[in-house]
Amino acid sequence: MTEPQNSIASDTDSPTGLDRRSVLRCGAWMGAGVLWSVSGGVPYSLGLLGEAEAATAAVAGPTFIQFSDSHIGFDKPANPNALGTLTEALGKVGAMKNKPGFIIHTGDITHLSKPQQFDDAKQSFGATRIKTFYIPGEHDLVDADQGKAYLERYGKGTKGAGYYSFDQHGIHYIGLVNVVDLKAGGLGNLGDEQIAWLANDLKHRRSSQPIVVFAHIPLWVVYADWGWGTDDGAKALALLQRFGSVTVLNGHIHQIIQKVEGNITFHTARSTAFPQPTPGSAPAPGPQLVPAEQLRDYLGITSVTIKRGNKALALTDRELSQI
Amino acid sequence: MFDFGRYPRLSLAVLLSLVAADIGVGLLIAASAWAATNQVKISNFTFGPNPITISPGDTVTWINGDDIPHNVRATGGGTWKCAVMDTDGTCDITFKVAGEFTYFCALHPKMTGKVIVKTDKTE
Numbered sequence: 398m399t400e401p402q403n404s405i406a407s408d409t410d411s412p413t414g415l416d417r418r419s420v421l422r423c424g425a426w427m428g429a430g431v432l433w434s435v436s437g438g439v440p441y442s443l444g445l446l447g448e449a450e451a452a453t454a455a456v457a458g459p460t461f462i463q464f465s466d467s468h469i470g471f472d473k474p475a476n477p478n479a480l481g482t483l484t485e486a487l488g489k490v491g492a493m494k495n496k497p498g499f500i501i502h503t504g505d506i507t508h509l510s511k512p513q514q515f516d517d518a519k520q521s522f523g524a525t526r527i528k529t530f531y532i533p534g535e536h537d538l539v540d541a542d543q544g545k546a547y548l549e550r551y552g553k554g555t556k557g558a559g560y561y562s563f564d565q566h567g568i569h570y571i572g573l574v575n576v577v578d579l580k581a582g583g584l585g586n587l588g589d590e591q592i593a594w595l596a597n598d599l600k601h602r603r604s605s606q607p608i609v610v611f612a613h614i615p616l617w618v619v620y621a622d623w624g625w626g627t628d629d630g631a632k633a634l635a636l637l638q639r640f641g642s643v644t645v646l647n648g649h650i651h652q653i654i655q656k657v658e659g660n661i662t663f664h665t666a667r668s669t670a671f672p673q674p675t676p677g678s679a680p681a682p683g684p685q686l687v688p689a690e691q692l693r694d695y696l697g698i699t700s701v702t703i704k705r706g707n708k709a710l711a712l713t714d715r716e717l718s719q720i
Numbered sequence: 721m722f723d724f725g726r727y728p729r730l731s732l733a734v735l736l737s738l739v740a741a742d743i744g745v746g747l748l749i750a751a752s753a754w755a756a757t758n759q760v761k762i763s764n765f766t767f768g769p770n771p772i773t774i775s776p777g778d779t780v781t782w783i784n785g786d787d788i789p790h791n792v793r794a795t796g797g798g799t800w801k802c803a804v805m806d807t808d809g810t811c812d813i814t815f816k817v818a819g820e821f822t823y824f825c826a827l828h829p830k831m832t833g834k835v836i837v838k839t840d841k842t843e
Contacts, residue, residue: 473787580829581823583829624830684788
């Protein structure tokens with residue numbers, strides 16, 4: 398059963414008729430975005446932009462791209478022009494012959510929730526003419542009304558602070574918000590109301606349907622000391638246990654970390670704005686200053702292949718500077 | 721003329737206040753000098769000093785030294801808060817009554833702090 402939030406989805410199901418057992422199993426970072434492909438065939442490892450585009454055609458399945466942590470408005474030494482690097486990455490996507498079906502943005506669209514920053518986001522992503530699905534990061538909710546600016550732009554058809562679900566090509570996508578009502582000393586927070594909604598959203602779905610969940614802060618605990626996890630993420634993941642294929646996409650930590658646990662595969666994405674240190678490698682998280690000429694090495698490209706059945710996972714990093 | 725010899729081993733802030741009182745300028749300069757001592761610097765996702773101890777009526781100034789925004793929000797049922805502070809942004813909160821006031825950064829909730837307001841700070 399699909400919730401009313403499906404009105405958010407703009408595309409219709411694929412005429413190629415991929416079966417609902419199809420497993421989301423293949424992805425590649427493009428620029429600072431991640432290209433995902435959905436198919437029932439042989440796994441592919443997609444690579445650089447040109448390779449990824451060719452591979453997309455070969456797969457002949459629907460694809461989407463994940464963007465994260467664009468931090469529009471960030472202008473500190475770690476990247477004085479975050480809008481510029483975002484525009485650069487979006488330009489590569491826009492130039493693709495075989496464009497992805499849609500874009501998922503996993504939050505921190507803006508740096509300070511300012512109207513101009515949201516306007517720049519609208520213009521930048523709009524220029525691709527590719528439908529983009531958003532969920533907020535904590536930086537998107539720091540306006541005086543604590544989220545009103547975000548919801549005015551992206552809240553149509555959503556619940557609560559902006560969570561929703563939709564279906565595409567037989568896959569059920571769920572956008573969760575775990576950056577609201579954070580508790581002192583704690584991690585990300587979904588809240589009981591959202592978890593109850595999730596339970597209801599999943600209740601009548603067949604376990605064979607692939608599920609993609611996206612949220613800003615990792616739903617699993619990457620590094621608690623830096624707040625890189627979600628306090629009640631386990632409650633959400635418990636609801637997903639019965640599904641045969643679950644992919645969880647997160648941002649927030651500005652680097653790639655992956656984990657496979659049972660039928661659930663976790664991925665965190667790089668930022669298009671600036672890198673952050675690896676867990677525990679610095680006194681604190683935050684923008685990592687690297688030489689300007691090396692910035693694109695840190696905003697690099699990673700190809701991901703998740704093999705169906707044996708849960709093996711292959712990861713290949715590629716640098717943006719090599720495109 | 722102000723007699724510095726009357727006030728050995730005093731801090732600059734105290735001297736400024738005494739100078740102000742001595743020459744009849746008023747308390748504005750003294751208040752500014754005192755306020756400067758009640759700063760909480762945010763650096764590397766940490767509040768410092770933590771806790772900070774002040775007197776009733778004192779103002780605490782938070783200064784964000786990180787290249788990422790932070791805010792301040794009361795915990796334990798309090799409602800006082802600072803709006804988001806970008807790099808070098810500041811926020812002033814005046815604490816009028818004695819007590820212990822805990823707070824955190826609502827963007828990065830691992831960041832927690834406490835303001836202790838005491839009538840006698842030497843206790």
